[in-house]
Amino acid sequence: xxxxxxxxxxxxxxxxxxxxxxxxxxxxxxxxxxxxxxxxxxxxxxxxxxxxxxxxxxxxxxxxxxxxxxxxxxxxxxxxxxxxxxxxxxxxxxxxx
Numbered sequence: 001x002x003x004x005x006x007x008x009x010x011x012x013x014x015x016x017x018x019x020x021x022x023x024x025x026x027x028x029x030x031x032x033x034x035x036x037x038x039x040x041x042x043x044x045x046x047x048x049x050x051x052x053x054x055x056x057x058x059x060x061x062x063x064x065x066x067x068x069x070x071x072x073x074x075x076x077x078x079x080x081x082x083x084x085x086x087x088x089x090x091x092x093x094x095x096x097x
Contacts, residue, residue: 051073052073053091055071055073055092056071056091056092057089057090057091057092058071059071059082059092060082060089060090060091060092061090063082063090064082064090065082065083065084065090066081066082066083067081067082068080068081069081069082069092071092078092078094079094079095080092080093080094080095081093081095
């Protein structure tokens, strides 16, 4: 009886440790893949934010402060007003929710 219980306990521990090591390896691979993707995404996000800012500035060209304006980015239309930014230029600002 003791040997049967010992064999069952040993087999259970071996199975559990195998699952733990497999999960750790999978988790490590997922983290390194995520880090590689996030570095690519960071450079893409910086370029994207520059183009968004340029579109927001262009939307307010020849407009006055507080004037209602809309512009489109990636197929989405945004509505808001032209307000001065930190550089004093009129830039699109979305209304507060």
